[in-house]
Amino acid sequence: MDNEQLTHETRSFVAHQFDDLEQQKEAGTLGMWAFLATEILFFGGMFMAYLVYRFSYPQVFAAASQYMDVVLGGVNTGVLLVSSLTMALAVHAAQEGNRKQIITFLIITMIFGAIFLVIKGVEYHHKFVEHLVPGYNFQYEGAEPGKSEIYFILYFVMTGFHALHLIIGIVVLTVIAIMTARGRFTKEYYTPVEISGLYWHFIDIVWIFLYPLLYLIHVHK
């Protein structure tokens, strides 16, 4: 509104189509949530397929899910939750204008993201060794191999797209960390840090649903 009161430095962050920083931040946040809504439906389509096939072949899914590593999946859930915490702390540091802390927390977040991917890679490797990769070397020992293959297709497609999102997330955070180091953000202007955080937390949320649905179907016997 009253641009005269803004310092010169602050004004330079406001793009000319916005009245002030607050309006600009609001627009950025809304834009990100509009994108995330399309992401919800992107993953939603896969969850829909999962729901239909699990409803149709409950016993087959229960048996096939025995091949998942509950411990590695659980550890990975914890790893992503920690990364979400450090991401939130990075945004918190941005609100306080603490440049060093932003970069530190962003790096920790990326490291935990990378740890997740490594553990996921170990799990994928196990599946390759156990001949459980559809279209590559699928040889299922249990009952109903054809229907079981659907479970493994869903497993690889859903966790694969999730991992792809995580890789993109790490790239985004790298860019944000570099921008932070170059002094592109201030206490007043840190919207890119905030909306990158929204993306990161979204990846966490997808995994929060993937873990119980893929790993914990039938661990009680």
Add this chain to the structure above:
Amino acid sequence: MTGHTISRNRYFLIFAALIVLLVLTIFMAYVDLGPFNVIVAITIAIIKATLVILYFMHVRYSSRVTWVFVSAGFFWLLIMFTLTMSDIATRFTF
């Protein structure tokens, strides 16, 4: 909206709650509840997602129009699930 910052302790508290819920969901998966296992698992996942959305993603302190955008995504997801399953679940053969 702007200016409202969540204290650092609040973030750690939410994180602790998320870890407790993770342990709970693993623990409950080992208890045989029959058809209720999946309901418990989904309920815990929804609670965890809600905590992340409200606090880590700051939606609790965001404007009304942000709330609308957030709800819209999940609302459309619900439409897809409801309409599809009302077909699938009422068929005798698949």
